[in-house]
Amino acid sequence: MEVQNCCKQEHQVVILMVPLPAQGHLNQLLHFSLHISTQFKLPVHFAGSSTHNRQAKTRLHGWSSQYLNNIHFHDFKLPPYNCPAPKPDPLVPFPAHLQPLFDSIDHLREPIYELIQELSTKFYRVVVIHDTGMASVVQDVKSIPNAENYAFLTISAFTLSAMNQEQFLDLDSDIPNSLPSMDGCFTPEILKYFEKQHKFFGFESGRICNTSRLIEGKFVEYLEKLSRNSEKKFFPIGPLNPIQIERTDDENYIQKWLEKHEKDSVLYVSFGSTTSMTDEQITELALGLERSGVKFLWVLRNADNGDIFSPSKIGNYQDCDRGCNNVSWGLNYRLLEGYEERVKERGMVIREWVSQLEILAHPSIGGFMSHCGWNSCIESISMGVPIATWPMHSDQPRNAVLITDVLKIGIQVKDWARRAELVSSSMICNVVVRLMVSDEGKEMRKRAQELADRVRASVAKDGVFRKEMASFISHITRL
The missing domain is CATH 3.40.50.2000 (Glycogen Phosphorylase B;)
Structure with missing residues (x-):
């Protein structure tokens, strides 16, 4: 899709969202896109397969569909993939049937890189916000001088903090001495996929998590402390879902x-x-x-x-x-x-x-x-x-x-x-x-x-959510 040049201005910033093509991931980045495009009037582009962009738009909830007009969707083709029917497995209930889809995702790397290149010629800065599960797809961002990327985490600050379990257990007396085992949470195939993505971590300018200090305060502070040590800013921006709900159908x-x-x-x-x-x-x-x-x-x-x-x-x-x-x-x-x-x-x-x-x-x-x-x-x-x-x-x-x-x-x-x-x-x-x-x-x-x-209260004027959003926007639009 050709990027229009009609809104080019000196120092203008453009945001490119790159979600993982699964509902829980599409949903969060679409909410984030709508907040940025409606509240701050920044141009937002949303890149993915044609099927999954359609899925994200069709399943929009909590917002009026008219707000989708504020976002530029880029529909790319994936090669044919054959996902088998879902099969219940009490031992490892992860949706293994989606693995062929995940294995096809790298085919988005080239068209998304070309899109970033095109955007970089028309804007002062390109800000790529990508699902951590899409790190391999956006790995070429580092080769574009006026582009920077932010890893978007679709999990809670609590779960993210728990990855460093020994220090984490000292944070809160309410946390059980032993957290649930990770056994059975993932299939071997998806773990290999995550390991592949992890190889492309480290060049992001910061991380974003869909949470709030009001919900997970001590865990947000813990992650911010880790981010200061690594010189990568951590942005807790949430809840991204709307609080005041716009019904899609009053006669539902x-x-x-x-x-x-x-x-x-x-x-x-x-x-x-x-x-x-x-x-x-x-x-x-x-x-x-x-x-x-x-x-x-x-x-x-x-x-x-x-x-x-x-x-x-x-x-x-x-x-x-x-x-x-x-x-x-x-x-x-x-x-x-x-x-x-x-x-x-x-x-x-x-x-x-x-x-x-x-x-x-x-x-x-x-x-x-x-x-x-x-x-x-x-x-x-x-x-x-x-x-x-x-x-x-x-x-x-x-x-x-x-x-x-x-x-x-x-x-x-x-x-x-x-x-x-x-x-x-x-x-x-x-x-x-x-x-x-x-x-x-x-x-x-x-x-x-x-x-x-x-x-x-956090989404009201001067609330925590508004302040966190404004802080992030101020950061990415800096001169």
């Missing part, structure tokens, strides 16, 4: 259903875009929700494939650009006969991608059963919703510890050390009741809402 049937229920009475159940459960575990979860007597909204859908728009994913629906709520997901999950009819007065099962922010922001939502991906954690924190933690892979086990042991706004469903075991319906029922109707759950909800109030 989910919102209509939520309106029927009283405040804090509904449990939202969702395990993200990369989780697959066995049929046996789905049955136990269904029975546990039913037996709890608690109202619930359960998103039951397949894990994303490498191309969410491929015919095998879309089924009979063809118009996905109108919103992914028109796309058929998860139809191969068969619940017990008559289940949805039995629970229809107090439970809804949804088999498609949903706008999670809109759901979490609704007053009737009083709890969230979650895999504890960082997007889900920080969105739930932003909306004041306590979490029943059920980590599946990656950074999720340690995010769960942050929620339950440090912030104390959640309760554990499944211990990571027993991840291969089936969680029984009785265990699920017990956790749901504790979170939603017990005094213990009410105290968690109170703490979650108090934390959310502080986070909301």
Whole structure:
């Protein structure tokens, strides 16, 4: 895509976002792009495969779609890759089916380098903000004199700090003496991919993390101390998801259903875009929700494939650009006969991608059963919703510890050390009741809402979020 020269000015800075093509990563950098382009009116370019740029735009939530017009999207082609169907694996539940997609990513290196070169001729400075999983793709930035890059971390400051476990455990008496093992978090293939990316770390001008001092203050300070030692500035800028939600559809049937229920009475159940459960575990979860007597909204859908728009994913629906709520997901999950009819007065099962922010922001939502991906954690924190933690892979086990042991706004469903075991319906029922109707759950909800109030204040004028954003913008636009 040709870069227009109409807005060229002396000392003007342009930002280029390079996300990893997976939903949780696309989502965070798109939010960041929208903040920069709408609040600071800087030109922002977003580079990726045509399929995943489309995915990011289609699944925009919390913002009006009109703001996408402020961003310049660059659609590049990837060579054909064949992602197999998601396969549940209790021992290593990482989405191994996406590996062919990750293996194809290096084909973006050349077109993105050409784009950076073109931008460098038209702007005083090119600022490349890349997902750490895309370090190999942007490695050529260092050869362009007026370009600099910043590594974007899609994980919590807590999880990032825990990588240096010995010193980290001295930070907080609430941290367990032994953190969850990393065993089972990743496949050998994805670990090799991360090792490859790590070889290209070190030439970035700084690091950015989607978090807030109000949420992870002592861990942010720890990372800043490490950054001072390495002379690389650390920017905690978050939450990047919007706090004041702009609904995508006021007539949405989910919102209509939520309106029927009283405040804090509904449990939202969702395990993200990369989780697959066995049929046996789905049955136990269904029975546990039913037996709890608690109202619930359960998103039951397949894990994303490498191309969410491929015919095998879309089924009979063809118009996905109108919103992914028109796309058929998860139809191969068969619940017990008559289940949805039995629970229809107090439970809804949804088999498609949903706008999670809109759901979490609704007053009737009083709890969230979650895999504890960082997007889900920080969105739930932003909306004041306590979490029943059920980590599946990656950074999720340690995010769960942050929620339950440090912030104390959640309760554990499944211990990571027993991840291969089936969680029984009785265990699920017990956790749901504790979170939603017990005094213990009410105290968690109170703490979650108090934390959310502080986070909301941070996005107001002169709040922490505004100051952190302004500091970063001042840094990259320096003369």
